[in-house]
Amino acid sequence: MPVLRIWPRVSDTIDAILGAPSPMRTDLDFDRDGKQIGELQLPHSPHEDAWGVIPLPVAVLRNGAGPTALLVGGVHGDEYEGPIALSELVRRLDPKQIRGRLIVLPALNAPAVRVGRRTSPIDNLNLARAFPGDPHGTPTRQIAHYVARELLPRADFVLDLHAGGSSMEIMTVALLGHHGDPDIAARNEAAMRSFGAPLALAGTPGGGRTLIAAAARQDKICFAVELGCAGRVSPTALATARSGLAGFLAHAGIMSGEATPYTGPLWRIAGHDAFVYAPAAGVFEPIRALGEDVAAGEPAGCIHDLSQPARAPTQISFRRGGLMLARRAPGIVARGNCLAVVTAQVISV
Numbered sequence: 001m002p003v004l005r006i007w008p009r010v011s012d013t014i015d016a017i018l019g020a021p022s023p024m025r026t027d028l029d030f031d032r033d034g035k036q037i038g039e040l041q042l043p044h045s046p047h048e049d050a051w052g053v054i055p056l057p058v059a060v061l062r063n064g065a066g067p068t069a070l071l072v073g074g075v076h077g078d079e080y081e082g083p084i085a086l087s088e089l090v091r092r093l094d095p096k097q098i099r100g101r102l103i104v105l106p107a108l109n110a111p112a113v114r115v116g117r118r119t120s121p122i123d124n125l126n127l128a129r130a131f132p133g134d135p136h137g138t139p140t141r142q143i144a145h146y147v148a149r150e151l152l153p154r155a156d157f158v159l160d161l162h163a164g165g166s167s168m169e170i171m172t173v174a175l176l177g178h179h180g181d182p183d184i185a186a187r188n189e190a191a192m193r194s195f196g197a198p199l200a201l202a203g204t205p206g207g208g209r210t211l212i213a214a215a216a217r218q219d220k221i222c223f224a225v226e227l228g229c230a231g232r233v234s235p236t237a238l239a240t241a242r243s244g245l246a247g248f249l250a251h252a253g254i255m256s257g258e259a260t261p262y263t264g265p266l267w268r269i270a271g272h273d274a275f276v277y278a279p280a281a282g283v284f285e286p287i288r289a290l291g292e293d294v295a296a297g298e299p300a301g302c303i304h305d306l307s308q309p310a311r312a313p314t315q316i317s318f319r320r321g322g323l324m325l326a327r328r329a330p331g332i333v334a335r336g337n338c339l340a341v342v343t344a345q346v347i348s349v
């Protein structure tokens with residue numbers, strides 16, 4: 001009996017989106033041996049430039065047959081360790097040092113990277129909430145679509161390098177996306193561990209709209225890493241990025257060398273009450289530091305109303321106990337801002 005479908009399934013919609021060609025172009029040949037450094041060009045026609053393009057930096061390093069790794073930084077423009085480490089890698093590597101291919105996008109949402117902001121100044125969109133994108137959409141949606149349609153199918157491994165950005169302090173942590181196939185899930189976990197980040201979390205924020213979610217839908221071996229935080233460059237996190245890239249590319253069989261994998265447990269953000277949100281506007285005074293163990297009901301800090309000195313600060317408590325994974329970086333907060341992410345629990349060893 002035929003099934004009457006009154007609304008397309010998500011998978012049908014994604015197939016239709018990825019079936020449409022991208023308006024973006026590049027002069028680089030993804031199948032040529034050697035090192036090519038150039039740009040992806042996104043046609044853009046604002047008031048100032050009728051027939052212009054937005055250039056996005058890209059490099060392709062290839063040395064014969066072998067696996068392909070897609071290495072991405074700059075999905076958010078205020079997260080710097082990934083772009084720095086990936087640009088170094090592109091400059092330093094001789095293609096003869098690799099087997100297979102690297103496709104490197106060190107500053108993927110280039111308009112956001114140019115201004116050091118999480119979102120694009122052109123369309124105000126967050127690229128990590130834009131997948132699978134739209135070839136007829138705004139620039140950020142077109143970038144997501146190009147990656148999902150043209151680059152992910154060429155990749156065996158996908159690594160998405162992030163940091164806490166301007167608004168958040170976060171522990172350096174590798175993030176493992178969900179995959180329903182146990183074999184692929186195990187390979188994802190092995191790849192993630194090979195990076196050697198000091199902490200590993202099962203689950204990624206952003207639902208199905210992230211690059212890693214798009215990669216998982218195409219059964220790519222993929223994970224993300226959160227490096228530094230608060231819109232700064234962290235030398236410690238940059239060192240982790242450099243060693244992590246070397247370990248991961250050795251694990252992938254693209255470079256020689258040995259990984260120093262993370263061997264600890266996987267952690268998980270256990271529920272919505274893991275997040276502490278601001279109940280009032282003001283200035284947040286945190287109490288607990290990243291990496292500390294906190295208990296449900298314990299004070300997380302308070303919010304001061306600096307315009308009313310006679311008013312007592314609003315006290316904030318943790319709703320769930322666990323590891324203090326992240327907290328807000330700027331002092332000033334609006335109602336609903338995320339103040340802390342505390343609950344992470346061991347789910348396997």
Ligand SMILES: [Zn+2]
Nearest residue numbers: 076079162163
């Ligand atoms: Zn990010």
